Amino acid sequence: MSSVSSVPVSLAPGQTSRLRVVFVGHVDHGKSTLIGRIFFDTNSLPDGKVEQIQKACAEEGMDFEYAFLLDALLEEQEQNITIDTTQIQFKTAKRPYVIIDAPGHKEFLKNMITGAASADAAVLLIAANEGVQEQSRRHGYLLSLLGIKQVVVAVNKMDLVGYSQEIFDAVQTEYLAFLARIGVEARAFVPISARNGVNVAGRTPEVGAPNPMLWYTGPTVLEMLDTFEPPAPLVAMPLRLPIQDVYRFDDRRLLVGRIESGTLKVGDALVFSPNNKTSVVASIENWSGPHRSQALAGESVAITLKEQIFVQRGHIASHEETAPIESNRFKARLFWMGKRPLTVGQTYKLKLATQELDAEVVSVERVIDASTLETVTGERPFINRNDVAEVTLQTRGALVMDNHDRNPFMGRFVIVDERQVAGGGIIHGGVYSDRTKVKSANIYWSEGNVLPRNRTLRNGHRGAVVWLTGLSGSGKSTIARQIERELFNAGRQVYVLDGDNIRHGLNSNLGFAPEDRVENIRRVAEVATLMADAGLIVVTAFISPYLQDRRRAREIVLEGGHEFAEIYVDAPLAVCEARDVKGLYKRARAGEIEEFTGISAPYEAPENPELRVQTELLTLEESVSAVLEYVVPRVRAVSEDDIAI
Amino acid sequence: MSTSASDLLLPDFSSHPAHNGKYAPPIAGSCPAFFPEKVSRTDSAHLDALEAQSIYLIREAFHHFKNLCMPWSMGKDSNVLIWLSRKAFGGHIPYPLLHIDTTYEFPEMLVYRDWAVRYHDLNLIVKINEDARAGTGDYAERGPIGYETADPVTVTHELKTAALQQVMAEHQWSALITGIRRDEDPTRAKERYFSPRNKDFEWDYKDQPPEFWNQFTTSCAAGEHVRVQALLDWSERDIWLYIQKEGIPIPHMYFAREGKDGKKYRFRSLGCWPISGPVESEADTIDKIIDELAVTTTSERAGRAQDHHERNAMQKLRAKGFM
Numbered sequence: 027m028s029s030v031s032s033v034p035v036s037l038a039p040g041q042t043s044r045l046r047v048v049f050v051g052h053v054d055h056g057k058s059t060l061i062g063r064i065f066f067d068t069n070s071l072p073d074g075k076v077e078q079i080q081k082a083c084a085e086e087g088m089d090f091e092y093a094f095l096l097d098a099l100l101e102e103q104e105q106n107i108t109i110d111t112t113q114i115q116f117k118t119a120k121r122p123y124v125i126i127d128a129p130g131h132k133e134f135l136k137n138m139i140t141g142a143a144s145a146d147a148a149v150l151l152i153a154a155n156e157g158v159q160e161q162s163r164r165h166g167y168l169l170s171l172l173g174i175k176q177v178v179v180a181v182n183k184m185d186l187v188g189y190s191q192e193i194f195d196a197v198q199t200e201y202l203a204f205l206a207r208i209g210v211e212a213r214a215f216v217p218i219s220a221r222n223g224v225n226v227a228g229r230t231p232e233v234g235a236p237n238p239m240l241w242y243t244g245p246t247v248l249e250m251l252d253t254f255e256p257p258a259p260l261v262a263m264p265l266r267l268p269i270q271d272v273y274r275f276d277d278r279r280l281l282v283g284r285i286e287s288g289t290l291k292v293g294d295a296l297v298f299s300p301n302n303k304t305s306v307v308a309s310i311e312n313w314s315g316p317h318r319s320q321a322l323a324g325e326s327v328a329i330t331l332k333e334q335i336f337v338q339r340g341h342i343a344s345h346e347e348t349a350p351i352e353s354n355r356f357k358a359r360l361f362w363m364g365k366r367p368l369t370v371g372q373t374y375k376l377k378l379a380t381q382e383l384d385a386e387v388v389s390v391e392r393v394i395d396a397s398t399l400e401t402v403t404g405e406r407p408f409i410n411r412n413d414v415a416e417v418t419l420q421t422r423g424a425l426v427m428d429n430h431d432r433n434p435f436m437g438r439f440v441i442v443d444e445r446q447v448a449g450g451g452i453i454h455g456g457v458y459s460d461r462t463k464v465k466s467a468n469i470y471w472s473e474g475n476v477l478p479r480n481r482t483l484r485n486g487h488r489g490a491v492v493w494l495t496g497l498s499g500s501g502k503s504t505i506a507r508q509i510e511r512e513l514f515n516a517g518r519q520v521y522v523l524d525g526d527n528i529r530h531g532l533n534s535n536l537g538f539a540p541e542d543r544v545e546n547i548r549r550v551a552e553v554a555t556l557m558a559d560a561g562l563i564v565v566t567a568f569i570s571p572y573l574q575d576r577r578r579a580r581e582i583v584l585e586g587g588h589e590f591a592e593i594y595v596d597a598p599l600a601v602c603e604a605r606d607v608k609g610l611y612k613r614a615r616a617g618e619i620e621e622f623t624g625i626s627a628p629y630e631a632p633e634n635p636e637l638r639v640q641t642e643l644l645t646l647e648e649s650v651s652a653v654l655e656y657v658v659p660r661v662r663a664v665s666e667d668d669i670a671i
Numbered sequence: 672m673s674t675s676a677s678d679l680l681l682p683d684f685s686s687h688p689a690h691n692g693k694y695a696p697p698i699a700g701s702c703p704a705f706f707p708e709k710v711s712r713t714d715s716a717h718l719d720a721l722e723a724q725s726i727y728l729i730r731e732a733f734h735h736f737k738n739l740c741m742p743w744s745m746g747k748d749s750n751v752l753i754w755l756s757r758k759a760f761g762g763h764i765p766y767p768l769l770h771i772d773t774t775y776e777f778p779e780m781l782v783y784r785d786w787a788v789r790y791h792d793l794n795l796i797v798k799i800n801e802d803a804r805a806g807t808g809d810y811a812e813r814g815p816i817g818y819e820t821a822d823p824v825t826v827t828h829e830l831k832t833a834a835l836q837q838v839m840a841e842h843q844w845s846a847l848i849t850g851i852r853r854d855e856d857p858t859r860a861k862e863r864y865f866s867p868r869n870k871d872f873e874w875d876y877k878d879q880p881p882e883f884w885n886q887f888t889t890s891c892a893a894g895e896h897v898r899v900q901a902l903l904d905w906s907e908r909d910i911w912l913y914i915q916k917e918g919i920p921i922p923h924m925y926f927a928r929e930g931k932d933g934k935k936y937r938f939r940s941l942g943c944w945p946i947s948g949p950v951e952s953e954a955d956t957i958d959k960i961i962d963e964l965a966v967t968t969t970s971e972r973a974g975r976a977q978d979h980h981e982r983n984a985m986q987k988l989r990a991k992g993f994m
Contacts, residue, residue: 114853114860140883271733313757326730438884
């Protein structure tokens with residue numbers, strides 16, 4: 027069997043955290059060649075790889091290219107451009123690296139973002155013979171947008187300009203001026219020849235050869251990379267634990283997610299935004315070892331709570347005194363990579379950490395040319411592919427966020443279009459909503475009949491009927507009203523049907539005789555189905571004492587194509603009678619009310635309800651949580667195919 | 672108890688053709704699994720970060736795709752995936768595992784499979800492309816497919832990818848959690864964490880969706896599926912360091928055994944026995960394997976014949992749906 031050795035073994039030198047480095051720059055400025063050269067110089071290539079590339083180049087009738095070491099896909103070799111983000115590892119004496127090669131072609135912006143967004147540091151290439159180009163500036167700007175601060179600028183192809191210090195200085199002066207405008211501080215400018223291996227790892231093309239740039243005494247590219255450090259997890263920041271899911275695989279109720287910042291301890295009081303429920307951390311679970319008393323930023327955790335409150339994916343746990351911003355309207359700087367333009371007034375899915383909300387761009391303040399930093403255009407109703415813009419966004423329901431400069435994990439979001447992440451943005455300051463303006467900004471873009479899936483898309487959930495059944499006084503109406511409040515606050519379409527709004531109008535001609543009860547329930551089921559058709563989550567609160575009636579109600583709702591959940595609100599008769607809020611039991615016992623369920627008429631308890639809530643044992647909050655926990659995942663619009671039937 | 676994992680022991684496989692070559696059969700009567708001694712290290716920060724990200728990805732997959740499956744090859748990466756899944760879900764694995772059985776598995780691996788099913792309480796689906804092996808149904812004209820008659824690329828495609836397509840059609844899974852890693856192969860280096868595949872399993876590697884800030888492609892159309900590559904960032908060495916740190920049980924075949932020629936051999940990567948070659952190695956402990964990886968310059972999959980059958984063989988296999 028296994029055991030833990032008593033003496034900790036230290037990792038081999040170099041087995042510290044890896045640094046992820048992205049290589050960016052204008053097309054043909056030599057990124058792949060530089061990466062190939064680094065692999066060659068650090069002896070990071072498998073046996074036979076160089077020979078294999080030599081053979082492949084010969085087959086294509088070309089000279090040996092270091093770039094081909096990376097461009098392993100056939101098509102790329104034929105086109106001689108990098109087409110997608112590649113990640114490969116190498117190591118120096120100091121530590122291992124992950125190289126991210128981002129392509130330079132303008133239409134491949136999304137790959138550059140995909141690569142660069144996960145980088146700890148960047149190498150930006152500028153070819154000395156061509157100087158600063160549009161993409162050189164554009165990529166520099168995107169690095170600043172993505173928050174990458176460790177940047178080294180490699181001025182490549184110095185061999186093509188006779189290793190001229192003058193030309194190097196000119197490139198450096200021009201690009202420094204640009205970087206200053208976007209607030210990026212390059213750690214170094216290094217003149218290199220990737221092809222000849224000058225100032226990459228060594229200073230000379232080969233050992234003993236003369237140094238062609240004696241005038242340069244700064245670090246080589248690899249020396250510079252070794253000075254960078256991976257970002258430390260945000261342990262000292264306020265706690266942010268976006269809830270990823272709630273599991274109940276056994277008798278534990280586990281809240282899971284990754285701590286994006288801060289520290290979480292057993293016994294901490296947590297507040298869950300946006301519904302502002304609070305509870306105390308009971309345990310930090312660990313399947314393969316002893317449970318722990320604290321967890322830090324960067325960890326994927328599973329916790330249990332002392333009081334069972336309603337928590338679901340998208341809720342953000344924090345400490346009360348350092349809670350995040352909650353708003354449905356905010357300003358952002360946004361880049362767009364979608365195939366279709368991002369259009370003002372149209373509804374998109376916005377994702378921030380584990381939150382997913384419908385959102386629309388309320389206004390585009392200005393579109394920025396990322397290479398000149400000039401305002402391309404002022405206010406306009408759309409953002410094109412590859413645009414960067416200042417916008418105001420509005421979400422359906424409250425979004426929990428931080429400003430990006432304060433907490434990057436909670437200050438950045440993506441927008442989904444046609445199932446794909448199509449844009450990203452960083453938040454700089456939430457503002458309160460102006461509700462009157464929002465309504466008039468709604469634009470209907472579709473034609474033809476409104477289909478159920480259109481409603482689902484709009485609402486973010488499907489219609490459904492939640493059928494509460496139980497004795498008078500068991501707590502049905504109270505629970506129903508509280509569910510309505512919770513769902514409404516969460517941006518859902520919800521309505522309660524109960525005796526108050528049905529008996530006096532629609533069913534005012536019905537009494538409490540068995541045949542009237544049957545008709546009463548039938549009508550309620552039909553009305554609930556219509557309302558579910560309209561996209562609502564309908565909560566019904568009727569005693570509905572007969573098994574057969576409830577079975578019929580279920581059939582009516584299911585035939586209408588909606589989810590039906592029978593919730594047995596269970597409390598012993600004695601408890602209900604003791605509560606007797608409206609004095610009905612007393613009157614029934616006195617014979618003033620005939621056919622009163624539980625006293626003079628039967629109640630047939632559900633045999634197989636979706637959920638049984640014992641209100642004698644649970645608090646109102648716990649009862650409501652149990653129902654919401656059952657219902658919410660089942661009405662969620664899981665994915666587009668879920669509703670494209 | 673009759674279903675206890677500890678009751679399962681390796682029988683004598685010395686006469687099995689898989690052991691005609693360099694790699695000696697296992698010791699009959701021994702446990703099918705190797706339990707590494709746990710080693711705690713002073714600096715495991717990068718392993719902690721890899722683990723946290725993998726668990727995050729697995730939980731995302733489970734949240735967005737209720738109907739999903741985890742292919743399981745029984746190899747080292749696959750066993751790390753089981754471990755990470757159990758960590759993610761508090762000891763449970765809330766989805767089935769899938770073994771695509773080519774019928775050319777090493778015999779001791781099949782015993783290991785049965786052992787692991789009991790040990791981890793797995794819901795395992797085993798799929799064999801029976802028609803391809805028997806030369807029936809769609810294969811009636813071509814005849815039986817096997818290494819005896821066809822090249823490794825063809826066999827890999829029919830017995831693995833085609834088998835996967837059949838079982839996917841049957842179960843309608845919309846996501847697969849895979850254990851591929853970027854450092855294994857240049858085409859895998861270009862993968863996304865959540866990588867969509869069309870109805871024909873094709874990978875459009877030239878036009879992959881953007882993926883950043885841990886936001887992924889989390890839906891697909893009916894008939895399509897998403898591959899969730901939970902170990903993409905790990906290196907071969909990370910896998911071994913983690914197996915050792917956690918004490919994860921794995922098959923014995925990664926460790927050196929003395930062959931008939933007196934030299935020692937082990938497997939770095941396990942596949943079908945007719946086309947999987949062991950490497951010469953003295954590494955009979957995880958420490959030695961880790962030391963060996965620090966100096967080796969041969970690639971992990973060098974012993975896998977299907978990768979090297981022709982130029983860009985791996986790219987062609989993967990474009991058609993291979994993992």
